[in-house]
Amino acid sequence: MTRGRRDDRLPRVRSGTPAPGGAAAPGAVGAPDAPSSPLDPAALRDALLDWFASNGRSLPGRDDRDPWHVLVVEVMSQQTQIDRSLAAAATFCAAFPTPSALAAASPGEVLRAWAGLGYNRRALALRAAARAMVERHGGRVPDDLASLLALPGVGPYTARAVAARAFGATVMPVDVNVRRVLGRVLDDPRPARVQALGDLLARSADGRPGAIADALMDLAAGTCRAREPACTACPLSAWCGWRASGAAVAGRAEQGSVPRGSALPGSGSRRPALRAPGSPVSGPAGALPFPRTRRWLRGQLLRELREAPPGAWSTVEGPRGTHDHAAVRETIATLAREGFVELDEVGRARLAED
DNA sequence: AATACGGGGTT
DNA sequence: AACCCAGTATT
Numbered sequence: 216m217t218r219g220r221r222d223d224r225l226p227r228v229r230s231g232t233p234a235p236g237g238a239a240a241p242g243a244v245g246a247p248d249a250p251s252s253p254l255d256p257a258a259l260r261d262a263l264l265d266w267f268a269s270n271g272r273s274l275p276g277r278d279d280r281d282p283w284h285v286l287v288v289e290v291m292s293q294q295t296q297i298d299r300s301l302a303a304a305a306t307f308c309a310a311f312p313t314p315s316a317l318a319a320a321s322p323g324e325v326l327r328a329w330a331g332l333g334y335n336r337r338a339l340a341l342r343a344a345a346r347a348m349v350e351r352h353g354g355r356v357p358d359d360l361a362s363l364l365a366l367p368g369v370g371p372y373t374a375r376a377v378a379a380r381a382f383g384a385t386v387m388p389v390d391v392n393v394r395r396v397l398g399r400v401l402d403d404p405r406p407a408r409v410q411a412l413g414d415l416l417a418r419s420a421d422g423r424p425g426a427i428a429d430a431l432m433d434l435a436a437g438t439c440r441a442r443e444p445a446c447t448a449c450p451l452s453a454w455c456g457w458r459a460s461g462a463a464v465a466g467r468a469e470q471g472s473v474p475r476g477s478a479l480p481g482s483g484s485r486r487p488a489l490r491a492p493g494s495p496v497s498g499p500a501g502a503l504p505f506p507r508t509r510r511w512l513r514g515q516l517l518r519e520l521r522e523a524p525p526g527a528w529s530t531v532e533g534p535r536g537t538h539d540h541a542a543v544r545e546t547i548a549t550l551a552r553e554g555f556v557e558l559d560e561v562g563r564a565r566l567a568e569d
Numbered sequence: 570a571a572t573a574c575g576g577g578g579t580t
Numbered sequence: 581a582a583c584c585c586a587g588t589a590t591t
């Protein structure tokens with residue numbers, strides 16, 4: 216791994232944190248450690264939706280509630296910016312308007328439609344999910360969490376996103392944004408806590424849990440940013456335990472109280488690299504330059520095969536960049552094993568046709 | 570708990 | 581050039 220470094224994990228913080236409902240006494244004037252408002256879900260929801268009405272981003276396609284469209288957007292948006300996902304999903308769904316249409320397509324066709332999005336295994340997983348929906352759900356996107364979770368490529372986030380956005384289920388899709396905002400409100404990033412508050416908000420959402428999710432995500436994108444959050448502009452500041460704790464103002468203060476890698480710290484959370492100044496970027500213990508990684512090679516080979524005429528066999532001979540012939544053949548074999556590629560008798564390759 | 574998995578956009 | 585991104589599956 217050389218590129219995506221530092222997915223911020225959420226190590227346990229301290230053990231004794233207040234429950235959501237009891238975070239603070241109403242109007243706790245003399246308590247600098249407590250939010251100035253108790254954590255009433257309905258009040259928090261109203262603040263969120265009011266803010267969203269005038270400050271939410273306008274993202275074409277976001278309000279589409281069609282289950283298939285929602286599923287495609289959510290799978291694409293895994294580790295991919297939402298505006299790009301929405302645009303790509305529109306094109307993709309024009310080519311594959313239903314789960315059945317995608318289920319009937321070859322891996323190669325799907326991979327070509329996926330071009331530019333990265334994480335290509337998501338494309339194969341989505342196709343596999345489409346096949347499962349044809350097989351088990353009459354060609355429809357299932358509407359319950361358990362069935363959604365059973366689909367390939369659908370995890371805790373995506374399952375809840377589809378359930379909430381397409382079917383109005385009162386569950387919160389917790390992504391990096393929701394985790395940050397609600398983790399700060401609670402001053403506690405533990406996933407179970409964040410999920411519980413999220414679900415509480417979803418249940419108070421009066422049939423539109425997706426709107427709450429959108430509000431939280433837009434808030435995270437522009438105001439409750441990872442670094443230097445604009446707390447003075449935040450509709451939730453009255454409820455925010457993290458801000459009340461002083462961490463937001465103190466910035467890098469209390470480094471010891473904030474877990475390494477936590478998504479919670481705001482300004483001042485940047486840490487200098489451990490690497491000594493002047494030492495090579497890729498020392499013995501350092502990351503490889505990206506073009507030297509297997510990841511890069513996979514991307515190159517997949518791009519070559521995607522750009523070849525559909526159905527045509529390609530002779531794939533090394534080297535590619537710093538990767539020798541053996542590495543190239545090994546990677547092609549891996550891609551074949553994983554279902555991206557098929558090989559003929561003489562070792563030529565093409566994107567899989569079935 | 571760690572690691573693999575992409576590619577494009579932003580700063 | 582580093583950092584970020586509506587995560588998931590596998591080890």
